[in-house]
Amino acid sequence: MKYVFLLAAYFFSMHCAANEIDEQRAKYNYQMFCQGCHTPNGMGGESVPRINGFIGNFLTFPEGREFLVRVPGSAYSPLSNKELAEVLNWMVINFGGDSIPKDFKNYTENEIGALRLKPLNEIDNYRKELLSIIGL
Numbered sequence: 001m002k003y004v005f006l007l008a009a010y011f012f013s014m015h016c017a018a019n020e021i022d023e024q025r026a027k028y029n030y031q032m033f034c035q036g037c038h039t040p041n042g043m044g045g046e047s048v049p050r051i052n053g054f055i056g057n058f059l060t061f062p063e064g065r066e067f068l069v070r071v072p073g074s075a076y077s078p079l080s081n082k083e084l085a086e087v088l089n090w091m092v093i094n095f096g097g098d099s100i101p102k103d104f105k106n107y108t109e110n111e112i113g114a115l116r117l118k119p120l121n122e123i124d125n126y127r128k129e130l131l132s133i134i135g136l
Ligand code: HEC
Pocket: 030, 033, 034, 035, 036, 037, 038, 047, 048, 049, 050, 051, 055, 067, 068, 069, 071, 072, 073, 074, 077, 079, 087, 088, 123, 124, 127
């Protein structure tokens, strides 16, 4: 049992190192800049959508993956591209649960930089449209 745990911890740390997520910094930035609306456990609230167990659904198709970066909370955040990539990856890994697709690849700094240049202004209808593409 202990061995299995150590093995899991080893693979998890490799995964993080390879994709350069500084867990502590990501968590700190989430707490500072996102958690006020998205809540500590990502459950959201009245007008803030639930990230917990859901965010990964957007990662199953390109427009959805782009959407997570183009929403105002992400695109206009004071975080650098590198930090935003890290926080989004952290949110997916920590809150995504079963919704995360098996082939999920971390956002990269460059990808974030490009997508941020196309922020969305009208969210509600577009979000509904996107979710209807994947039958949600
Ligand atoms: C002032 C409140 C607020 C803050 C702060 C905030 N968000 Fe959001 N976020 C929202 C709301 C509301 C939505 C729903 C879409 C919309 O109306 O923008 C949302 C949607 C999202 C989504 C898409 C989830 C979905 O299911 O539609 C992501 C990803 C996201 N925010 C990331 C972040 C990140 C990363 C931060 C911190 C850097 C952040 N947000 C800070 C309010 C906030």
